[in-house]
Amino acid sequence: MQEFKSLKDIPEQDYFTGGSSACAGCGPSLGLKLALKVLGPETIIINSAGCMTLLPLYPNTPLKASWIHNAIENAASTAAGARHGLDNLGNGDMNVVVYAGDGATYDIGFASLSAAAAKNERIIYICYNNQSYGNTGFQWSTATPYGSETKTTPRGKENPTGNTIVNKDMLKIMGAHRVYAATASLAYPVDFLNKLSRAKERDGFSYIELLGACTAGWNYDPRLTIKISKLAVRCGMWPLYEIEHGMLNLNKDFNELKPIDEFLKMQGRYRALPPEGVERLQELIDEHWAELKEYNKQRYV
């Protein structure tokens, strides 16, 4: 297994070149650029409809790997077909990698994801989680955190909180499928690439969820993508951990979390969240963090 010890180990070779139509500061496209450094050109990226679908735009593509965009809810099934097709034709050493948004993963594509994971298909499924339906202009998904404003959970007189639904615990759900499941962050690329490297060597399904900071939807200065990604980890909004064989491993442990305010105040989507909303969000984060600390190195699912 290829192991990365520091930033210096990350290959310079890029398979995601210039000329993409992504926003400046786009977290998900940076995630794919990093991922391809490990995966290489003998990779088929299976994309579900979303922001990343616009990376190739006929007749151009910024990618030096293969790409299939099918629809929004079927990336995992498309990947399963591609996997077996390749294996059958003697191309078993090619990587099949899903790169799908959170709406396509948590919501509309969940059935196909769950089946592919339960069948332990040899696929790396990367969910770039920008906590919304980003490409349609930032609407609510079941990955949207409590208190976030979106276009379909706007704040108003009747509901100043915005989104009042607590997001799914997707890592736990995927961990319960008895596959390798991990979170990752753009601010911790060495951790992300090691997780990918591990997934690449596994003879089965891997699920990696990358927090995909979204400058347009979260409403922050594009220069701050990495800073925001780092704060999300430090505040416990996006803890870095992995689940394998049901065991939990917390990758970045902190004695104390930074208060969530620091993360929230950098983004327009939380700007008008009332203090009670911030409190409730902090509670939810603290509960989750306590749970991770409690089960670290133990059976979790």
Next chain:
Amino acid sequence: MKQTLVTGNEAAAWGARLVRAKYIPNFPITPQTECIETLARWSADGELPGTYFDRMESEHSVMSAAVGAAAVGSRVFTATSSQGLLLMHEVLYIAAGMRLPIVMATISRGLSAPVTLWSDHNDFLDQRDSGWLMFHAENNQEVLDMVLQAYRIAEDPRVLLPAMVNMDGYVLSFTDEPIIIPSPGQVEEFLPKYAPAHTIAKNRPVTVGPPVLEEYSIFRAQNHVASRNALNVIEEVQDDFEKIFGRRYHLVDEFMLEDAELVLVTQGSMSTTAKAAILEMRDEGIKVGLLRLRIIRPWPNEAVAGALKDAKAIAVIDRNVAPGKGGIMFPEIIETLYNLDRLPLVSGFVVGLGGNPQTESKVKEITHKLMDDLAAGRPRMEWNDLEEI
């Protein structure tokens, strides 16, 4: 030649086996189940070497996985029915747009609500504009033969489109008929190994299914042209097919049309019943014949018009309904005849929905109504299953 008793479902499964389909994603639905169960059994017994039988969690995923496998160069087979076919609907357009020669057996069943398990053609015809090649078999021999031909036509570089082979649920799917099952060697001669030219492969990155801007229309036009090309390919393939298997099919199936004044236009298994009724009516001196539509897309315009041009009156018998309009094939036939010098009278009959039996006596009744229409010079559009609606 030796004949074997098989159901329509088994005939389709034999087709998949003989073409050496490499990937069979599947999901069970009545009345298709026996087809995939047969393949599952063969797979478990090692009768399908090199084939991956993949159980999916929905028909939507079945067609999605079919797309994934076909995009990397696999020969893919699957089968479905009714609600399952509708659940696939979104991905059917995608498979056609990507020009992937997937072949699927569809076992027709009426659509909910209310629930019916029995056959009509609304599920199949709902896919009419999806870009797929659409073939409809009359009997179990034709089911098997059509599956073999479908691959040959779909994989032709001038075509490269997915293809559906339809059979009527229950009437064919669960009924044993004696058919000739060709030898693997014969089929290999007819249909060599699939060697796609444009697939994803090592050292050759390919982008499949990207967004386009103003070129969209060009791609849609290519899909249309490819489907039209299939008409020639279908005819060409018949020579090879006849040489190897001794059977020949045509773009349309003409039955006693030479001197027919009255023509019944049918699809699928009800055609066999109608042919039997026609033989009896011929004994009574009624000059009636039949045109069976076996290729729905691409639409064999000239063959249909040529077969119908001398008729005085035509009854289009639709085992389907477009509520608020009538039978789906009724306007297609009228449109096909529109440019003839002399227009026959055309009446439409909606029959046999949800498996309602299409008996010989009903066929005769329709023929007599058509004679009345001709005498009165007034066509009708009628729901023939019911006394009144």
